[in-house]
Amino acid sequence: MDRDPQSPRQEGVTGASVPPGPGSPLTGAQLKRVKARDPDALAALFDHYFGRIYGLAFRMTGDKAAAEDVTQEVFLKVHRAAHQLDAGRDPGPWLMTITANLCKERWRSRSGRQEKQTFSLDATPDAVANVPAVGADPETEVLAGDRARSLEQAIGRLPEAMRLVVVLHDMQGLTHEEISEVTGDAPPAVRKRYSRALMKLREMLQDVLE
Amino acid sequence: MNERDDMNLTPAERQIQDAIRGLGDVRADADFQARLRREFVSGEIAAAEPAVQLPNKAARWSWFAAPLLAAAALALFMLWGGGPDWSVRSVRGDGTIQVAGQPVAAGDTDRIADLIVPGVRIVVPDGVELELALGDVMVLGIIRDSDVTIPAEPVGGDAALVAHVGHGELLVKTGPSFPGETLQLVTAEGLTELVGTTIAINKGDGFTCVCVLEGTARIGKDRDHFDEVSAGSRKVMFADGREPMIVPIEPGHRRDLREFEVRNQDLAR
Numbered sequence: 427m428d429r430d431p432q433s434p435r436q437e438g439v440t441g442a443s444v445p446p447g448p449g450s451p452l453t454g455a456q457l458k459r460v461k462a463r464d465p466d467a468l469a470a471l472f473d474h475y476f477g478r479i480y481g482l483a484f485r486m487t488g489d490k491a492a493a494e495d496v497t498q499e500v501f502l503k504v505h506r507a508a509h510q511l512d513a514g515r516d517p518g519p520w521l522m523t524i525t526a527n528l529c530k531e532r533w534r535s536r537s538g539r540q541e542k543q544t545f546s547l548d549a550t551p552d553a554v555a556n557v558p559a560v561g562a563d564p565e566t567e568v569l570a571g572d573r574a575r576s577l578e579q580a581i582g583r584l585p586e587a588m589r590l591v592v593v594l595h596d597m598q599g600l601t602h603e604e605i606s607e608v609t610g611d612a613p614p615a616v617r618k619r620y621s622r623a624l625m626k627l628r629e630m631l632q633d634v635l636e
Numbered sequence: 637m638n639e640r641d642d643m644n645l646t647p648a649e650r651q652i653q654d655a656i657r658g659l660g661d662v663r664a665d666a667d668f669q670a671r672l673r674r675e676f677v678s679g680e681i682a683a684a685e686p687a688v689q690l691p692n693k694a695a696r697w698s699w700f701a702a703p704l705l706a707a708a709a710l711a712l713f714m715l716w717g718g719g720p721d722w723s724v725r726s727v728r729g730d731g732t733i734q735v736a737g738q739p740v741a742a743g744d745t746d747r748i749a750d751l752i753v754p755g756v757r758i759v760v761p762d763g764v765e766l767e768l769a770l771g772d773v774m775v776l777g778i779i780r781d782s783d784v785t786i787p788a789e790p791v792g793g794d795a796a797l798v799a800h801v802g803h804g805e806l807l808v809k810t811g812p813s814f815p816g817e818t819l820q821l822v823t824a825e826g827l828t829e830l831v832g833t834t835i836a837i838n839k840g841d842g843f844t845c846v847c848v849l850e851g852t853a854r855i856g857k858d859r860d861h862f863d864e865v866s867a868g869s870r871k872v873m874f875a876d877g878r879e880p881m882i883v884p885i886e887p888g889h890r891r892d893l894r895e896f897e898v899r900n901q902d903l904a905r
Contacts, residue, residue, distance in 0.1 A: 463757075
């Protein structure tokens with residue numbers, strides 16, 4: 427297990443009671459049933475968080491197979507640690523932390539370093555749905571597609587710590603405060619890293635953006 | 637998303653941010669998603685090989701180092717020591733058992749045996765009793781409307797040998813080939829560690845009761861709250877925060893455990 431779900435570093439992210447409702451995180455009652463590994467509650471947890479976990483894993487590894495491996499490992503860990511879940515808190519930050527840690531450990535492993543060297547979103551052209559605006563003409567569609575592909579590749583070339591902050595903030599919707607809970611860095615450090623990442627992306631994409 | 641985080645972005649930074657946020661979502665392979673969902677919901681995932689072989693981290697070897705060593709020892713025993721497989725020892729009663737999410741008639745022991753793998757989730761209806769053996773390492777009795785995930789083969793640096801009881805009753809008797817290490821039994825209310833003993837763990841609505849027939853078990857909501865509970869006693873833990881209590885085993889529980897013990901006494905020879 428990467429981290430005790432009830433450790434202080436999970437606290438303070440979304441510490442309030444989890445509200446019910448469509449599209450919102452699971453209710454406290456559902457999370458209690460997740461703790462008991464109730465199949466319906468596990469299904470709800472999976473349905474709510476699978477996309478975010480897989481999305482983070484894919485953006486961080488840049489590889490479909492690696493993202494699947496990491497996602498599977500995350501859910502294995504969640505299943506094993508379900509009884510330790512704090513039913514009063516949104517498990518989202520905890521899940522993002524597990525995912526990010528697994529990606530980091532993968533980078534640090536020998537195989538991970540090899541994968542990092544061959545990071546390419548071209549290997550999975552259908553994995554990212556870069557959909558141009560409805561009604562765009564073919565030329566605009568092509569340009570939009572090229573630009574999106576360039577941006578995806580630039581994000582993939584960012585140093586890992588920068589990429590993580592960008593993905594968590596702009597694609598997963600986490601605040602800098604929440605990201606600091608995931609990475610263990612102070613919020614000002616997260617903010618600074620995010621700003622540097624944006625400027626690095628701008629440098630890489632200067633030709634595309636102009 | 638907290639707008640305050642982005643209040644001080646320069647126009648150049650804002651342009652990049654807008655472009656990033658305009659990228660599409662990542663789509664997973666539908667078959668992969670469906671398979672993982674099924675395995676996660678059924679508990680089969682606990683038996684899956686990890687796709688990522690993670691390096692050990694010193695941080696993991698903290699206060700729970702001993703159980704991990706125990707798990708590793710048992711993993712070695714099971715995986716590389718010519719260890720035995722799980723087998724169906726007996727099935728009593730009529731009804732449908734769910735093994736890895738698949739319904740199987742209680743009388744179809746061959747099919748049940750085919751589906752039993754380490755870490756599999758088993759749901760037994762009221763009136764059916766299923767007993768499984770891991771060679772002469774241990775016998776598990778799953779009885780009375782129970783939902784149990786049997787121990788998975790420990791894998792990776794942070795693995796542990798753990799059985800989960802979602803609800804119902806699990807009887808455990810360790811045998812002569814039990815490697816003298818710790819087996820963990822987990823419910824919503826707490827953790828039980830045993831080193832060679834016969835116990836019953838009864839998970840009801842809002843409580844867990846652990847009866848110790850032989851030997852000693854460490855029982856508590858976590859390791860900081862362990863009590864050494866010896867033969868003839870049971871510990872009851874509550875989900876609502878009430879203080880746990882250690883009291884003598886109820887006669888009915890003692891009888892059930894004794895019958896289980898007698899049925900499987902050949903394991904001790």
